[in-house]
Amino acid sequence: MPFLGRLCVLLGTLALVHAAYSTYEHLSHLKALERPEGQLPQDIVIEALVALVLGTLGASLNAPPLKEITWASEMSKRTIDEMEARPTFASYVNRGRYLHS
Numbered sequence: 876m877p878f879l880g881r882l883c884v885l886l887g888t889l890a891l892v893h894a895a896y897s898t899y900e901h902l903s904h905l906k907a908l909e910r911p912e913g914q915l916p917q918d919i920v921i922e923a924l925v926a927l928v929l930g931t932l933g934a935s936l937n938a939p940p941l942k943e944i945t946w947a948s949e950m951s952k953r954t955i956d957e958m959e960a961r962p963t964f965a966s967y968v969n970r971g972r973y974l975h976s
Contacts, residue, residue, distance in 0.1 A: 876936050883933030890926035894919055 897919045905913050942948075 880933045880936030880938075883929050884937060885933075887926045887928075887930030887933055890922055890929060894923040894926060897922070 898915060901915060901919065905911060
């Protein structure tokens with residue numbers, strides 16, 4: 876699966892770069908014809924959408940497996956001593972000497 880995911884990401888990136896180049900060429904062509912406004916051709920829009928789908932699919936296939944985030948799964952990895960050890964909250968300095976002086 877990681878190979879297929881990387882291949883999809885690569886193809887999606889290449890398709891997106893090609894769609895960007897095609898858009899640049901189309902806008903340059905419109906500027907040369909002195910028509911700066913116009914819609915993009917359908918094939919460029921479809922190519923960009925296919926690139927988006929391929930990139931998303933490739934990133935999904937290339938991702939590591941999900942981990943559980945429940946309390947029970949976290950406690951199965953740790954001991955109670957690790958969970959209750961809070962040395963930062965232990966304060967042995969008090970202000971008693973200032974209160975009674």
